[in-house]
Amino acid sequence: MLDSNKIIEDFPILSQEREGKRLVYLDSASTSQKPQQVIDKIDQYYREYNANIHRGIYKISVRATDEYIRSKELAAKLINADSYRNIVYTRNTTESINLLALSWAGRKLRGGDGILLTEMEHHSNIVPWQMLKERKNTVMDYIALDEKKRLIDMEDFEMKLEAKPKIVSFTAASNVLGTITEMEKMTKMAHDAGALVIIDGAQAVPHMPIDVKKIDCDFMAFSSHKMLGPAGIGVLYGKEELLEEMEPLLGGGDMIKSVDFDSCSYNELPWKFESGTSNIEGGIGFGAAIEYLDRIGMQNVREHEKELTVYAIKRLREVGVTVYGPLEDQIERRGGAVSFKVSGAHPHDVAQIFDSENVAIRAGHHCAMPLVNQVLNEDSVSRMSFYIYNKREDVDAAIDALAKVKKVLKIH
Numbered sequence: 001m002l003d004s005n006k007i008i009e010d011f012p013i014l015s016q017e018r019e020g021k022r023l024v025y026l027d028s029a030s031t032s033q034k035p036q037q038v039i040d041k042i043d044q045y046y047r048e049y050n051a052n053i054h055r056g057i058y059k060i061s062v063r064a065t066d067e068y069i070r071s072k073e074l075a076a077k078l079i080n081a082d083s084y085r086n087i088v089y090t091r092n093t094t095e096s097i098n099l100l101a102l103s104w105a106g107r108k109l110r111g112g113d114g115i116l117l118t119e120m121e122h123h124s125n126i127v128p129w130q131m132l133k134e135r136k137n138t139v140m141d142y143i144a145l146d147e148k149k150r151l152i153d154m155e156d157f158e159m160k161l162e163a164k165p166k167i168v169s170f171t172a173a174s175n176v177l178g179t180i181t182e183m184e185k186m187t188k189m190a191h192d193a194g195a196l197v198i199i200d201g202a203q204a205v206p207h208m209p210i211d212v213k214k215i216d217c218d219f220m221a222f223s224s225h226k227m228l229g230p231a232g233i234g235v236l237y238g239k240e241e242l243l244e245e246m247e248p249l250l251g252g253g254d255m256i257k258s259v260d261f262d263s264c265s266y267n268e269l270p271w272k273f274e275s276g277t278s279n280i281e282g283g284i285g286f287g288a289a290i291e292y293l294d295r296i297g298m299q300n301v302r303e304h305e306k307e308l309t310v311y312a313i314k315r316l317r318e319v320g321v322t323v324y325g326p327l328e329d330q331i332e333r334r335g336g337a338v339s340f341k342v343s344g345a346h347p348h349d350v351a352q353i354f355d356s357e358n359v360a361i362r363a364g365h366h367c368a369m370p371l372v373n374q375v376l377n378e379d380s381v382s383r384m385s386f387y388i389y390n391k392r393e394d395v396d397a398a399i400d401a402l403a404k405v406k407k408v409l410k411i412h
């Protein structure tokens with residue numbers, strides 16, 4: 001088990017106070033805080049070996065290149081990919097999915113080809129496919145949630161596979177409901193139906209052990225900033241043969257092997273997708289974040305969040321708050337993003353009153369408007385979400401803030 005009290009000491013931002021109240025950060029599903037080890041690694045890069053990568057034959061450039069590649073090796077190991085050749089760096093999960101929609105799907109799909117998503121996708125796994133539909137006349141469909149709106153309706157999935165979609169793209173864990181999907185089972189079903197499988201791992205890779213070989217997905221996307229690393233760097237994992245087949249999206253420096261006045265040949269994987277100067281500090285900082293998580297152990301991260309999530313759901317329900325997604329009796333099927341609704345209070349007012357107690361939570365549609373508006377029938381919900389530096393006292397602080405919400409808004 002991890003010791004969150006010890007872990008907190010590594011996060012300088014969490015030692016700050018406002019009017020005598022410590023910062024209780026419950027918005028890690030949006031972005032995580034960064035430990036000193038990541039901050040130091042980036043600082044060290046700029047102080048000791050700032051240089052462009054792949055280009056120099058001088059020492060500091062070689063060191064920068066080595067560290068950048070090493071971070072990809074760490075990312076590969078984290079998700080059990082074969083090698084860093086499977087790890088394409090993008091800006092974030094959103095860009096990784098867009099790259100697939102533009103490059104893989106954009107070139108291979110034809111009018112009428114189907115893309116199957118779920119009803120609980122983040123906009124980043126909806127809008128790129130809507131944009132593709134505009135250009136190519138592809139067809140989109142969504143797997144429904146079960147009656148209680150907690151889990152995927154697997155019968156509906158089976159039925160929708162009969163239409164033989166070319167792509168099935170689904171989230172590993174919902175940022176609103178917390179729901180963890182049956183990745184292995186869904187991938188197998190999709191493959192058996194002849195579809196390519198893309199998994200949005202933004203809310204899963206930071207929080208639990210993920211094994212892309214065991215899952216057997218074709219592609220997976222995730223973001224460094226949600227897992228202790230810097231913003232502006234994300235991953236597109238892909239099976240090697242598929243990445244080899246896929247055309248680069250952007251042309252320029254670094255992504256080529258050779259160029260003459262008429263044509264060019266592309267660089268090897270993964271560089272053929274990374275044109276121009278890379279986000280070098282981002283990659284190097286991300287490597288330090290993965291090392292930090294690796295020292296803790298992803299199973300320990302998962303166990304810690306499970307315990308906190310059960311505690312939070314129980315306490316929220318005790319005070320009469322509606323909790324969305326799987327409840328405490330289905331903890332194996334959910335992650336630590338807990339959305340809730342206080343009857344009689346607008347979620348934005350709730351978040352503002354929480355902030356007056358220095359408790360940071362999120363309110364809104366959480367970039368999943370179709371789910372929140374059309375499935376949950378809400379315009380907005382409140383959400384608290386956990387990570388390694390959160391502890392039971394943070395949940396207690398949220399419950400105290402809820403009492404203030406009821407008092408200020410005169411809710412009985």
Ligand SMILES: Cc1ncc(COP(=O)(O)O)c(C=O)c1O
Binds near residue numbers: 094095124175200367
């Ligand atoms: C499930 C899910 N997918 C995708 C994203 C998009 O991530 P990014 O903004 O890093 O591209 C998020 C961000 O909240 C998310 O929760």
